[in-house]
Amino acid sequence: MIEQRYYEYSKHAVDVVGKNVVCPRFFLTVWLIIISCIAFECIAGEAVSQVSGVVVDTGNSPVNNAKVCVQGNRYCVQTDTNGRFHLSVDTISPGTNITAGKFGFYNGARPLSEGIKPVTIVLRPVPQFDNTDYQWLPSLTSGQEKYTSGLEENQPCQVCHPKITQEWQQDAHSNAAKNAIFLSFFNGTDVNGKKTAGPGYTLDFPNSSGNCAACHVPALALENPLHADPNKVEGVAEEGIFCDFCHKIRGVEIDHTGGKPGVMSIDLHRPSTGYQIFYGPFSDVYPGDDGYHPLYKKSHYCAPCHHGKFWDVLIYSEFQEWLDSSYRERDIHCQDCHMPATGDMNRFALEEKGGIVRDPSTLASHGNLGIQDTGFMKEAVELNIRAGVGEKGVNVTVAVKNTKAGHHYPTGNPMRNMILLVEVKDDDRSSLKMTQGETVPVWGGVGPVKDGNYAGMPGKGFAKVLKDAVLYPDKRVRHFSPEYPAPHWRPVYIESDNRIPADGTDISAYTFRISARTAWPVHVTARLIYRRTYKQWMDAKKLEIQDLEIAMNDLVINRRK
Numbered sequence: 001m002i003e004q005r006y007y008e009y010s011k012h013a014v015d016v017v018g019k020n021v022v023c024p025r026f027f028l029t030v031w032l033i034i035i036s037c038i039a040f041e042c043i044a045g046e047a048v049s050q051v052s053g054v055v056v057d058t059g060n061s062p063v064n065n066a067k068v069c070v071q072g073n074r075y076c077v078q079t080d081t082n083g084r085f086h087l088s089v090d091t092i093s094p095g096t097n098i099t100a101g102k103f104g105f106y107n108g109a110r111p112l113s114e115g116i117k118p119v120t121i122v123l124r125p126v127p128q129f130d131n132t133d134y135q136w137l138p139s140l141t142s143g144q145e146k147y148t149s150g151l152e153e154n155q156p157c158q159v160c161h162p163k164i165t166q167e168w169q170q171d172a173h174s175n176a177a178k179n180a181i182f183l184s185f186f187n188g189t190d191v192n193g194k195k196t197a198g199p200g201y202t203l204d205f206p207n208s209s210g211n212c213a214a215c216h217v218p219a220l221a222l223e224n225p226l227h228a229d230p231n232k233v234e235g236v237a238e239e240g241i242f243c244d245f246c247h248k249i250r251g252v253e254i255d256h257t258g259g260k261p262g263v264m265s266i267d268l269h270r271p272s273t274g275y276q277i278f279y280g281p282f283s284d285v286y287p288g289d290d291g292y293h294p295l296y297k298k299s300h301y302c303a304p305c306h307h308g309k310f311w312d313v314l315i316y317s318e319f320q321e322w323l324d325s326s327y328r329e330r331d332i333h334c335q336d337c338h339m340p341a342t343g344d345m346n347r348f349a350l351e352e353k354g355g356i357v358r359d360p361s362t363l364a365s366h367g368n369l370g371i372q373d374t375g376f377m378k379e380a381v382e383l384n385i386r387a388g389v390g391e392k393g394v395n396v397t398v399a400v401k402n403t404k405a406g407h408h409y410p411t412g413n414p415m416r417n418m419i420l421l422v423e424v425k426d427d428d429r430s431s432l433k434m435t436q437g438e439t440v441p442v443w444g445g446v447g448p449v450k451d452g453n454y455a456g457m458p459g460k461g462f463a464k465v466l467k468d469a470v471l472y473p474d475k476r477v478r479h480f481s482p483e484y485p486a487p488h489w490r491p492v493y494i495e496s497d498n499r500i501p502a503d504g505t506d507i508s509a510y511t512f513r514i515s516a517r518t519a520w521p522v523h524v525t526a527r528l529i530y531r532r533t534y535k536q537w538m539d540a541k542k543l544e545i546q547d548l549e550i551a552m553n554d555l556v557i558n559r560r561k
Contacts, residue, residue: 051112053119055083055100063102063123067283067292071097071109072356076283101283101292109286126269126277126291130250134270136219136236137244139165139174154276157243160353163345167366168243176240177217177233181532181543185487186212186230190541198540199487204480210489214262215305218245221263247278250293252300254319258309261316265304281364288354299323299333306334306412311469311491315414318407325502327406337406339364371416374548377530380405381500383551387424387524393435394424394512394557398526400462401505408499410462414488415533417463418499418550419444419454422526424512427519434458437510441465443485445535452535452547458510459526462499466492485534520559527552 055066062083069076070089079085079100087098089112097109098119105123112119139157158165168174176182180191187193188200196203201210213221213228219237221228236242251267253260271277276289283292295301299322308316322328341361348363349355369376382401387394400420402409410416419440424432438460445453469491471480486492500506514522528551531538538545 049089051087051089051098051119053085053098053110053121055079055085055102055108055121055123057105057123057125063100063105066100066102066105066123068098068100068121069284070112071099071284071286072358073284074359074362097284097286099284099286103291103293103295105291106277107283107286107288107290107292109284127272127275128269129272130268131270131272132222136242138236139168139239139243160349160355161243162350164348164366165243168368170372171366171368172370172372173241173368174239176215177220177230177238178240179216181541181545182212182216183230184541184543185537186210191543197542198537199481199483201487201489204487204490211259211261211264212489214264215308216240218263218266222268225262225264247280249279249295249301251295252304254300254303254307255309258312261308262305297333297335299328299335302334310489313466313492313494315466315488316412317464318411321407321411321501325406327502332406334406335364337404338369339366340369341365342367371530371532371548374550377548378550379403380409381528381551383526383528383553385422385524385526385553385555387555387557389514389557389559390511392511393514394432394522394524396422396424396437396510396512396524396526397507398422398510399505399507400500400528400551402500402502406502408464408501410499410530413533414464414466414485415537417443417461417531417534419461419529419531420459420508420526421454421529422458422508422510422524424522424524426522430519432512432514432518432522435511435513438508443534443536454529458512460498460508462506464497464499465495466490467495469493522557524555524557525552526554 055063055068057063062079064079064081064083066079066083067076068079068085068087070087077085077087096112098112098121099107099109100121100123101107102123105125108121108123110119110121137154137156141156141158172179184191184197185199186201188197188203189195190197201212209227209229211226213230214225217228217230217233217237218241220230220233248268248270249266250269253265253267255261255265269277269279278290279293279296280290281293281296282290299319303319306316307319314320322334341363342365343360345363346357346360347355348358371377380403382403384399385396387396389395398420405411410418421440422437426432437458440454440457440459441461442455443463443465444455444461446455447453449457466486466488467484468480468486480490498506527549530548530550532545533543
């Protein structure tokens with residue numbers, strides 16, 4: 001019994017220490033707490049019971065590697081090859097269930113009682129048929145009469161999960177089908193619908209809808225993913241990437257050859273009439289039509305829409321970047337960073353709808369942190385500068401480190417870019433001229449600096465820059481209007497890619513001229529600016545997107561003696 005408690009406390013200590021490197025003193029403290037807790041239980045005589053049992057299927061065959069828990073408790077055990085398990089239980093209160101779950105089965109449970117005895121939990125197999133006529137459940141209650149039956153399990157998700165759906169509404173996934181930036185680039189319009197404003201997919205390919213909807217409007221793209229027009233979305237599909245779609249994913253394919261983004265690489269499980277299934281990361285959701293699936297805590301779950309090769313070029317590369325990083329080696333997944341627990345929720349369903357109390361740290365946020373969260377973006381990078389006076393002027397070294405992104409920074413759509421600006425001014429606020437160092441590329445914006453055009457200024461740009469691989473001068477075939485950088489839906493090649501990989505650091509150096517008229521001390525400033533798309537395209541499409549300053553650092557340098 002004590003060995004079992006030692007195991008459970010040890011596992012909790014690993015959760016506390018996490019995946020970070022800690023100092024020896026802290027680590028020793030954690031283990032002292034473990035020993036103290038075990039001793040306290042022995043002395044205080046806390047009621048600790050050992051529950052044994054077996055998990056079987058409906059044919060009475062043992063189910064191995066099933067996850068068995070006291071419902072609502074984060075500490076679980078796995079069944080052995082004979083479906084047997086042994087689990088410690090601290091307290092037994094009325095209504096306490098011991099649960100079991102394994103992918104391919106509905107979660108099962110048996111109630112515990114004071115008279116502990118071997119427990120048998122029966123798991124029902126989930127019917128594997130994918131019903132292409134399934135009617136998707138809406139996430140929100142508006143319009144529910146049109147989309148749902150009278151069955152309790154077929155109500156909009158918001159009915160039972162108001163907190164989660166509220167978070168999801170703040171997430172870019174919920175707006176994927178109606179995103180103004182997405183539609184302006186798809187249609188080649190500005191945000192007011194005016195044509196020929198910057199690049200557009202349908203301008204380049206007027207007779208095709210492409211595969212954009214396969215990720216942005218998955219419910220629309222299911223029947224014909226290469227010919228689904230996002231402008232024609234209606235019904236539940238207007239919710240973009242919605243709850244019922246996400247929790248019907250049975251498997252994914254990592255498409256390394258190209259041509260199968262989004263729904264084309266997703267194995268869906270839509271139940272037959274009279275059945276329901278919701279997959280998720282909990283094995284103890286009971287009662288209900290829920291099934292445990294470990295995929296929901298793995299980066300692979302995200303790959304269909306975040307790993308895309310077009311024209312034999314890896315355009316969406318964030319999954320591959322994660323695969324190549326230390327984050328994969330440390331078992332840190334997309335969900336760990338983008339769906340962290342907020343701590344302000346202890347049930348993921350309303351109590352009256354069966355939601356049980358849980359440790360708030362186990363309940364993932366469905367806000368999917370990203371570019372809409374300034375704090376999240378700022379935490380991912382670190383900006384440091386060093387400066388001094390040398391023979392040729394003020395020497396500045398800038399280091400930009402990717403500290404918390406498990407992929408390149410920036411990543412995602414290749415239009416996303418980051419600009420480093422380096423400026424040195426004397427005490428009269430006169431700018432010193434740079435004599436050596438990099439400058440912001442042309443895609444940083446040409447024009448007045450006051451309007452956010454930084455091309456040619458001291459600093460640099462970070463981006464995956466694409467260039468047209470081929471032009472079609474014969475208009476009877478096709479003619480692309482010149483664009484640089486090239487939009488990612490065209491046949492392109494990667495001209496350059498200097499984005500900062502996970503744990504990586506970019507270092508650049510600059511020299512600024514000083515003269516007898518320089519007023520001392522001088523002030524050195526470095527700024528990092530993040531943009532969702534290139535400046536010339538924001539202007540053409542009238543996208544009123546403010547630059548996001550994600551880091552700033554400054555120094556004061558006195559005259560060298």
